[in-house]
Amino acid sequence: xxxxxxxxxTGVPVATIKYYLREGLLPQGHATSRTQATYDDTHVDRxxxxxxxxxxxxxxxxxxxxxxxxxxxxxxxxxxxxxIAQEAATPDPVTHASEQWTNAARDFIERxxxxxxxxxxxxxxxxxxxxxxxxxxxELGDGSALDAWADAAEIIGRADxxxxxxxxxxxxxxxxxxxxxxxxxxxxxxxxxxxxxxxxYGSPDSPPxxxx
Amino acid sequence: xxxxxxxxxTGVPVATIKYYLREGLLPQGHATSRTQATYDDTHVDRxxxxxxxxxxxxxxxxxxxxxxxxxxxxxxxxxxxxxIAQEAATPDPVTHASEQWTNAARDFIERxxxxxxxxxxxxxxxxxxxxxxxxxxxELGDGSALDAWADAAEIIGRADxxxxxxxxxxxxxxxxxxxxxxxxxxxxxxxxxxxxxxxxYGSPDSPPxxxx
Numbered sequence: 001x002x003x004x005x006x007x008x009x010t011g012v013p014v015a016t017i018k019y020y021l022r023e024g025l026l027p028q029g030h031a032t033s034r035t036q037a038t039y040d041d042t043h044v045d046r047x048x049x050x051x052x053x054x055x056x057x058x059x060x061x062x063x064x065x066x067x068x069x070x071x072x073x074x075x076x077x078x079x080x081x082x083x084i085a086q087e088a089a090t091p092d093p094v095t096h097a098s099e100q101w102t103n104a105a106r107d108f109i110e111r112x113x114x115x116x117x118x119x120x121x122x123x124x125x126x127x128x129x130x131x132x133x134x135x136x137x138x139e140l141g142d143g144s145a146l147d148a149w150a151d152a153a154e155i156i157g158r159a160d161x162x163x164x165x166x167x168x169x170x171x172x173x174x175x176x177x178x179x180x181x182x183x184x185x186x187x188x189x190x191x192x193x194x195x196x197x198x199x200x201y202g203s204p205d206s207p208p209x210x211x212x
Numbered sequence: 213x214x215x216x217x218x219x220x221x222t223g224v225p226v227a228t229i230k231y232y233l234r235e236g237l238l239p240q241g242h243a244t245s246r247t248q249a250t251y252d253d254t255h256v257d258r259x260x261x262x263x264x265x266x267x268x269x270x271x272x273x274x275x276x277x278x279x280x281x282x283x284x285x286x287x288x289x290x291x292x293x294x295x296i297a298q299e300a301a302t303p304d305p306v307t308h309a310s311e312q313w314t315n316a317a318r319d320f321i322e323r324x325x326x327x328x329x330x331x332x333x334x335x336x337x338x339x340x341x342x343x344x345x346x347x348x349x350x351e352l353g354d355g356s357a358l359d360a361w362a363d364a365a366e367i368i369g370r371a372d373x374x375x376x377x378x379x380x381x382x383x384x385x386x387x388x389x390x391x392x393x394x395x396x397x398x399x400x401x402x403x404x405x406x407x408x409x410x411x412x413y414g415s416p417d418s419p420p421x422x423x424x
Contacts, residue, residue, distance in 0.1 A: 048349075056348040082410045086403050091396075114404055115411035122404055129397045136268040137260075138389040141375040145390075148371030149398050150405070152364035157405025159360030161413065163353040177350040178357075179406070183399045184303075185341045186361050190398070191298050191391065192326055192334055193362070193369025198294045199327035201373065 003029070006039045010047045017047065023061065025050055025068050049173055053088075057180035063088040067172055074168040081168060085175035090122065097127030105130060112150055156186065215241070218251045222259045229259065235273065237262055237280050261385055265300075269392035275300040279384055286380040293380060297387035302334065309339035317342060324362055368398065 007014045020026040026046050029037030046068075053059045053067060070084040097105070105127035109116050116123065133140065140146050160178060164171050219226045232238035238258050241249030258280075265271045265279060282296040309317070317339035321328050328335065345352070352358050372390060376383045 052348045056344055079407075079410045079414050082406065086406065090400075090403060109404060112408075114408040116404055116407055120404075120407070122400055122407075126397065126400045126404070129393070129400060132268055133389075133393045133397060136264045136389050136393060137385070138393055139375040139377070139386055141371070145371045145375050146397075148367050149394070150401055152367040153398065153401035153405040154408070155360050155364040155367070156402050157407075157409040158413070159353070159357045160402070160406050161409045163351040163357050165351070173349070174351055175406075177345075177348050179403065181341070181345045181348060181350055182361070183395075183402070185338065185345060185358075186365065186398065186402070187395045188302075188334055188338045188341060189362055189365035190368050190372070190395070191302060192321060192328055192332075192338070193365040194294060194298065194372050194387075194391070195291075195328055195332070195334075195369075196324075196326040196366070197369040197373045198291045201370070202291050 001039050003037070003039065006043055006047070009044055010051070012047055012051065020047065020050060023065075025061070025064060027072075045169075049169075052173070052177055057089075057177055059088060059176070059180065067176055070172055071169050078168075078171065081171055082164075082175055085172050086122070086179065089176050089179040090125065097124040097131060101127035101131040103127075108146070108150075213251050215249070215251065218255055218259070221256055222263070224259055224263065232259070232262060235277075237273070237276060239284075257381075261381075264385070264389055269301075269389055271300060271388070271392065279388055282384055283381050290380075290383065293383055294376075294387055297384050298334070298391065301388050301391040302337065309336040309343060313339035313343040315339075320358065320362075 001009070003014055003017060007017055010017075017026065021028060026043060029039045029043065031037045050064055050068075053064045054061070059067075066084060066088045070081065075081050075084065102124045105123050106118075108126075109123060130146075160175075160182070163178060164174050213221070215226055215229060219229060222229075229238065233240060238255060241251040241255065243249045262276055262280075265276045266273070271279075278296060278300045282293065287293050287296065314336045317335050318330075320338075321335060342358075372387075372394070375390060376386050
């Protein structure tokens with residue numbers, strides 16, 4: 001198909017498609033003359049992936065490039081593919097973690113028995129986030145809340161992995177979109193579950209409503 | 213104390229404190245003359261709360277006002293206080309949920325047996341988020357992933373409630389900050405748990421590392 005048809009099929013303007021081509025996010029078409037090229041279904045799929053990552057998941061083009069590079073040259077091990085998808089799906093920390101908090105995060109991960117690369121940037125990110133939580137004077141219930149959150153994360157992580165399809169392009173798409181678009185769903189479920197817990201186990205001044 | 217001392221104690225500029233006074237976020241001081249007033253520890257605490265909500269949790273002043281109004285006139289039931297804290301801690305949806313997706317969210321909540329007010333805006337928010345997830349072509353594993361997320365949310369919700377102190381001001385602070393600052397921690401724990409699950413239960417082309 002011509003670029004005009006690629007545009008009408010995907011609903012993405014020609015100028016945007018040309019931008020993706022220049023940026024190397026979309027492979028070049030098959031040249032039919034010095035100024036014209038044809039495109040096929042792989043281009044349609046790639047444009048839909050870029051739109052899903054940028055529009056639905058709100059990823060920057062720099063993060064989309066990480067995903068696209070991985071598709072062009074997929075890693076041998078599926079576990080490495082997960083790492084790449086996570087890299088795209090994880091925000092850069094606003095501030096850097098202190099060594100003390102990074103160590104606290106590392107100790108926590110070790111105590112959970114989680115198999116994480118020692119240099120994984122998620123460890124420092126967790127340190128930064130824990131530090132912000134504690135610095136704000138917020139209670140972690142002597143750490144028992146953090147352990148409950150980790151128990152919950154294990155359930156979520158196993159469920160996430162179970163939805164990942166075998167083909168590398170589909171797997172990358174699922175992990176990136178499922179992680180980025182899943183986070184707000186989990187945050188909302190958390191608030192709903194807080195309400196349910198409050199109605200169900202609330203203190204005496206908050207009698208639970210009768211179940212229907 | 214004078215406003216200058218209130219400023220040095222809290223590290224917040226006098227101009228900002230005057231802004232909080234004008235906006236009604238901070239109660240007026242005790243007037244000692246037509247142009248001067250003194251302030252006490254309740255003002256220090258309130259300023260620290262406002263800073264924690266705006267700086268650590270990234271809340272808008274409109275959302276801070278919801279919290280502050282609840283502190284000035286606390287609801288009788290703790291369950292209502294939770295609702296107010298959640299209102300402040302929950303983003304407005306970017307788009308509105310279709311009736312179809314709101315109903316799907318309501319059905320899911322009902323099937324879980326969660327005690328949620330029928331008009332709670334979290335229901336429509338969940339519908340919007342589920343719709344974005346499915347529209348992006350992301351897999352929910354026939355809904356089993358969503359049920360696993362809800363199981364996890366129940367663990368998180370119970371843990372969250374267990375950290376809420378009895379005094380209304382402390383309780384509001386804990387729920388708002390614990391919810392807003394806890395979300396990114398839970399998102400990071402999720403990614404770490406995905407990696408652990410991949411290392412532990414990965415497909416045969418991804419042999420798990422030996423545990424030490």
